[in-house]
Amino acid sequence: MNLVKRCGRGRTGGIPVLLAGTLALASTLLGGPATAAPQGTLHELAAAQGKYFGSATDNPELSDAAYAATLGSEFGQITPGNSMKWDTTEPAEGRFDFTKGDVITDFARQHGQTVRGHTLVWHSQLPGWVAALPSSRVEAAMTDHITREATHYRGAVAAWDVVNEPFNEDGTFRTSPFYSAMGSDYIATALRAAHAADPDAKLYLNDYNIEGLGAKSDAMYALASELIDEGVPLDGVGMQAHLAVQYGFPYEMRENMRRFAALGLDVAVTELDVRMQLPADAARTATQSSYYRQVVEACLAVERCVGITAWDYTDKYSWIPNTFPGEGSAGLYDENLSPKPAYAAVRTALGGEDSGGEPGAIKVRYRSGDSSAGDNQIKPGLQVVNTGTTAVSLSEVTVRYWFTGDNGASTYATWCDWSPLGCATVTHRVAAPGSPSAGADHYLEVGFTGGSLAPGASTGEIQLRLSKTDWSDFDESDDYSHGSGTSYGDTPEVTAYVAGDLAWGVEP
Numbered sequence: 001m002n003l004v005k006r007c008g009r010g011r012t013g014g015i016p017v018l019l020a021g022t023l024a025l026a027s028t029l030l031g032g033p034a035t036a037a038p039q040g041t042l043h044e045l046a047a048a049q050g051k052y053f054g055s056a057t058d059n060p061e062l063s064d065a066a067y068a069a070t071l072g073s074e075f076g077q078i079t080p081g082n083s084m085k086w087d088t089t090e091p092a093e094g095r096f097d098f099t100k101g102d103v104i105t106d107f108a109r110q111h112g113q114t115v116r117g118h119t120l121v122w123h124s125q126l127p128g129w130v131a132a133l134p135s136s137r138v139e140a141a142m143t144d145h146i147t148r149e150a151t152h153y154r155g156a157v158a159a160w161d162v163v164n165e166p167f168n169e170d171g172t173f174r175t176s177p178f179y180s181a182m183g184s185d186y187i188a189t190a191l192r193a194a195h196a197a198d199p200d201a202k203l204y205l206n207d208y209n210i211e212g213l214g215a216k217s218d219a220m221y222a223l224a225s226e227l228i229d230e231g232v233p234l235d236g237v238g239m240q241a242h243l244a245v246q247y248g249f250p251y252e253m254r255e256n257m258r259r260f261a262a263l264g265l266d267v268a269v270t271e272l273d274v275r276m277q278l279p280a281d282a283a284r285t286a287t288q289s290s291y292y293r294q295v296v297e298a299c300l301a302v303e304r305c306v307g308i309t310a311w312d313y314t315d316k317y318s319w320i321p322n323t324f325p326g327e328g329s330a331g332l333y334d335e336n337l338s339p340k341p342a343y344a345a346v347r348t349a350l351g352g353e354d355s356g357g358e359p360g361a362i363k364v365r366y367r368s369g370d371s372s373a374g375d376n377q378i379k380p381g382l383q384v385v386n387t388g389t390t391a392v393s394l395s396e397v398t399v400r401y402w403f404t405g406d407n408g409a410s411t412y413a414t415w416c417d418w419s420p421l422g423c424a425t426v427t428h429r430v431a432a433p434g435s436p437s438a439g440a441d442h443y444l445e446v447g448f449t450g451g452s453l454a455p456g457a458s459t460g461e462i463q464l465r466l467s468k469t470d471w472s473d474f475d476e477s478d479d480y481s482h483g484s485g486t487s488y489g490d491t492p493e494v495t496a497y498v499a500g501d502l503a504w505g506v507e508p
């Protein structure tokens with residue numbers, strides 16, 4: 001839904017006008033019920049879009065009646081947080097115990113939920129006896145474990161995280177008893193064993209920090225491509241999505257999902273939570289809501305994204321405080337099992353475009369930093385200003401400065417020369433639109449790794465620069481966004497977007 005009324009193109013006139021939606025957004029950010037959000041549980045809203053919405057759970061929590069009631073009603077899928085891990089299911093070699101996992105699959109059956117099995121092969125929560133095996137015995141132990149467990153849960157588990165967390169942060173394979181014994185072949189061996197035991201289950205590789213484009217997701221992509229080429233049974237990739245408001249939102253999550261989908265794989269968001277430094281405050285809470293919302297939007301935008309699982313849905317049973325002291329508040333519900341603003345944000349996002357979401361009220365001010373419109377560099381100065389009444393999460397904001405590449409190289413270098421935010425916070429790249437228009441066959445896209453813009457606040461000046469890689473000259477005089485003014489003014493020819501929706505200006 002484009003809420004920006006397209007006005008004249010003059011540099012002084014034609015300031016875009018923001019239309020409705022403000023009330024619903026304000027209510028969402030304040031944590032009240034989203035005014036225009038449709039009825040239905042998170043899972044029902046997701047199911048209406050062809051996805052599931054689920055939660056992790058664990059055996060001790062199920063005795064908490066209020067917790068179990070919401071788990072059973074609001075969510076259409078559950079993942080056992082611990083009950084199907086190797087240390088629980090085969091604590092001693094050949095001694096299998098599926099009692100805890102069975103409680104989870106029973107709960108799911110009683111509540112009409114699907115189950116993601118988690119996890120067959122993982123370096124962690126692995127009983128000591130596996131690491132103590134001579135490497136010549138590891139493969140047989142692994143295939144036996146997979147065979148027994150996947151056979152036991154046949155029919156009760158819709159998808160398996162067959163191998164969990166195979167990569168280091170730099171994209172190299174993580175060392176584990178399996179990798180040490182078999183090299184990376186252990187992954188194909190594990191997938192084949194799982195497929196033999198349960199040919200109907202969807203088989204996944206699952207990892208964290210692979211939500212955006214980067215070295216680790218490149219490694220997962222390369223592995224998945226190779227496995228597919230070799231005919232290894234692989235159905236999907238799980239992106240855990242343990243996010244944190246103090247870090248940027250995963251870079252190009254949608255694009256990343258799309259490349260896995262293009263391999264013919266399903267994608268699932270398997271362990272979503274968004275932690276923050278405590279105490280939670282308004283800005284952190286707003287950023288958290290926007291991260292949750294962006295994950296939902298990414299999944300909705302990619303057909304092969306099958307669903308989202310929160311890890312766990314409530315702060316009451318979150319793993320975060322134990323692992324990251326001083327951090328928490330990562331879930332959709334608070335410790336008292338009350339929904340948080342993030343819950344409303346997820347509902348709004350799941351309700352689609354007509355549920356009252358507003359793209360955010362921002363404007364762009366621009367000045368030319370160029371003394372010459374005919375030299376080999378373009379030097380826009382930009383400011384983003386929040387013109388609304390609620391905080392805007394900068395990680396959702398992108399700005400496009402439109403120009404023509406003219407003759408010479410069609411590859412570019414871009415720089416942030418100065419910004420009071422710190423240039424490390426500012427991302428920049430040159431891209432080409434699907435179809436070029438007059439004065440605009442390229443644009444400089446500026447984004448932010450994080451931060452929040454309070455109502456009325458400005459990012460302050462961001463001094464940007466770009467050149468072609470062959471340093472040939474531009475003719476900026478006909479560029480769509482180019483102006484010659486050297487002091488800042490509102491500029492609708494420099495467009496801005498919030499969560500991908502046009503929020504300011506007029507596109508060429």
Ligand code: G2I
Pocket residue numbers: 081082124125164240271319
């Ligand atoms: O660490 C967060 C998740 C990252 N991806 C894989 C997931 O399997 C992992 O889940 C968490 C569970 O949510 C925690 O509940 O995995 C942790 C262990 O790696 C789990 O924590 C463990 C505690 O460390 C143990 O002290 C405790 O005995 O949970 C165990 C059972 O409550």
